[in-house]
Amino acid sequence: MDLDQTISELYSAFVSQLEQAWSLESVEAVRVEALGRKGKLSEISKDFGKLPGEERKKAGARLNQVKQDLQRRLESRKAELSSAALEARLESEWLDLTAPAPGPRPGSLHPVTQVQREIEELFISLGFTVLDGPEVETEFYNFDALNIPSDHPARDMQDTFWLKDGRLLRTHTSPVQVRGLERLGPPLRMIAPGRVFRNEEVDASHEHTFYQLEGMMVDRDVSVAHLIYFMKTLLSAVFRREVTVRLRPGYFPFVEPGFELDIQCLICAGKGCPVCKQTGWVELLPCGLVNPAVLRYSGVDPEQWNGFAFGLGLTRLAMMRYGVDDIRLFLSGDLRFLRQF
């Protein structure tokens, strides 16, 4: 048989083998059999030595051409097969992405925390320091230093939980005014959010445990105009709109003059509705200029310094913001309620 024909036959055989190779392994087997060091085409070239020069050259060229062609076919077959394999793998990897994703969802912060954080951030941006005070207070800080001596009728304004050791649970966050001034001295801009206690019967609008935020600014020349300015800034930020406020006389022994600050009802824009009891105004926060007696108790000279102070009911604000109609829910630990925020 002539060499040329042998090469052609081998070529055709390998081509058809390749066409029937359905896996990368069988393609590889074809390659080894055809082009491997001990493969059939390599074996053939061993016989070339016997051929005369001109024919040897011709056969070599023919063999090379066949090898290159087979190499190309091998590669293209391999590519075909691996792309089919990838295709098949991808196909088998179908996922139902509507299946619920595992792992916990974020929980939520308590509504009072959320309101409190927001107001803290606002006041920090206005240069106020956030201070903490103890929940168990002394009579001195809770009352005396705030100009409420023991036989003063103002003590009736806050029903107090007394402790057997003579101390008490703070009835307001105002003691932090005195503690803050004692510790940091004037000038001072501070707020003190925290838990307070009143010995009251609990119902949908009364709790014995709730949250307040105290604020105070002491500087050289603080006026009622400055107080109104800060309160308007605070409330516009809290309610995210311009608010109209009014001051009217209010009595708190630790401020003089003392005010109740009302905001124009946001529901009816002052026209009168059930929320504002038809008055057009909602009582929001007590405030005033710091009573010189409080400054003196705090070791600050009222001839040199003065200030304003205010108290904000955080629990009440959270009720207003989220439309909560039962104050008892806040400390209920009921996740059906708390998960809504």
Place this chain on the structure above:
Amino acid sequence: MKFSYNWLRELVDGLSAPAGELARRITLKTAECEGVEETGGDWIIEVDNKSLTHRPDLWGHYGMAREVAAIFGKKLVDPVKRRDIPGAPAIGVRIEDYSLCPRYSALALDHVTVRPSPGWMAERLKSVGLNAINNIVDVTNYVMAELAQPMHAFDAAKLQGGIVVRRAGSGEEIAALNGESYKLDASNLVIADGSGAVAIAGVIGGAGSSICESTTRIVLESANFNASSVRKTSSRLKLRTDASMRFEKAQDPMNTIRGLERALELLEQVCPGIRLAGGVADAYRPAPPPAPIALPVEWLSRKLGRAMGPSEVRAILESLEFQVTETGAGVFSVVAPSWRATKDVCTKDDLVEEIGRMVGYDSIVPAAPLAPVRAPHANPQREFQHRVREMAAAQGFTEVKNYSFVSEEMARAFSLDPSAHVEVANPIAADQNLLRRSLLPGIWKNIRDNARYFDSFRLFEIGRAIALEGETPHFAAAIFSKGDGAAGLYELKRLAECLLPGASARPAESSESYEHPHRVANIVHGETALGRLFEFHPRMVELGRAAVLDMDLALMEKMQRPRPRYEPLRRFPASAFDLSVVAPGRALIADVEAELSRHAGRDLLSIAFLGDFALEDGRRSLSFRLTAGAWDRTLTSEEVNAMRSSIIEGLRQSGFELRL
């Protein structure tokens, strides 16, 4: 306090504003009106008592009428027309301690006929919430409601001799008008006659000397008592009366005689035939006159943040009957009227309020202060707590807030000694008498309550644990689930490690009764114990498993990683190899890891735990990947092998088997 619109109109000449408008203006300028109610041709304005705490004068219509007259620029009409009751006193009055009773005025009358008051008087009393009783008692109440001066009428026939105002004897008893009997001591002031106490001063009269149908001679008391003394007595006896409520606000001693004059005039109307038995008995030691207050108008303007003219200031103060004298350019000397001088007005700051409210706070334009900007003081504890909150919420925990009160039973359930708690003297309920030393009782309740509605949940609280020695902020978190509970514990362990990198769980040597005895660990950072990780004992939680983490936030905050200092990045590659250690069934991974690291030498960079396989014989195969490297060169394979051999040798000597 109820105010009758018609009554106020009698006292303010030409008042035409309707009741609603009147109430609105009073709210803006004086005190909070809570509502206006129409009743039989009159309107009753309800004023919040709290907003009258500092105003003794506003506990009667005349005081409020003075405010109204000033607000509307009208003329005030004094209801006291009759003046200067003539004659020598027909009754002796003696005060033992003028500091407790600055003034005691009394008037004796005879030819008295006790009978019901005429309709107009009964109606008026009823409209302001006072019961009509008889003409004599009604007159005393009428004067109180009008002039804020509490009065009392004794049946003169039942008094033995003159009146003495003195401290009660220890254990002295008195049967009061309300049918109760009170045991007194020396801290209580009484009105006494020759036979004993006939009234508790400023609080209530005695039953024995009260007016009855057969009374024909009376003694009217119009006195002034020390505010704190009345308040103390009234609180100690738990007896608040219309009189004590007024006296504790510090009434005006100048008002007693006016009270008698007005009463006499009214008695002549409602008790025809009544006659003076004598003149006014008046024991009185006047207090020093109120000190003038220097009021610089410029200072006042600065305080209000609104320019005030001197004439405006003077007009306002005079409308409220302050005496105003100009002592220098722009400086007034101001004397408060007697009815404002007892406690209410004594500093220039008090005058800021008088001017401010009358000129109208709405006339003040809000202004930003001209104060230097300063960075606020840092509060790292609070900032840390907020970070903890955010992280816990991001990991699926919902924030709860629980009460600070626990019962003794609950304290015991959490292995806490009730006597080591701060105790409330007047708790809201008998079983809410202790302050929580731990957040766990609250968390436990949350778990039980919510397990009724959810199969699984995560919650946390940040709150104060209150001990006798002080308050400590704590973080407590819980995971409730239906499974075997292990996942919850590891989740909480992970949370602890996230909140405080470097924290780890170390098995606890003993457990509390509420803890699962084999699922409990201390959370430590170095040698500092920060908290506890455990599963609730199955006895404590039905329906599922509850894992709990309780950490001391103050300690955590202190243990936080200091600000990092940059280290150059490693330049030479590290090499890694795996080891599997066969360990007893209850060996601790942390112990094996420590053992590995002990034998590894200084080139060990890290150990990563790979897996835990249970062997058939009950032991476990624990796999680790160790990474080794040197700072200044690439370790040779001989060096890495040497490390591996040294670890293997070391572990074998410690009794572990290695699967190689």
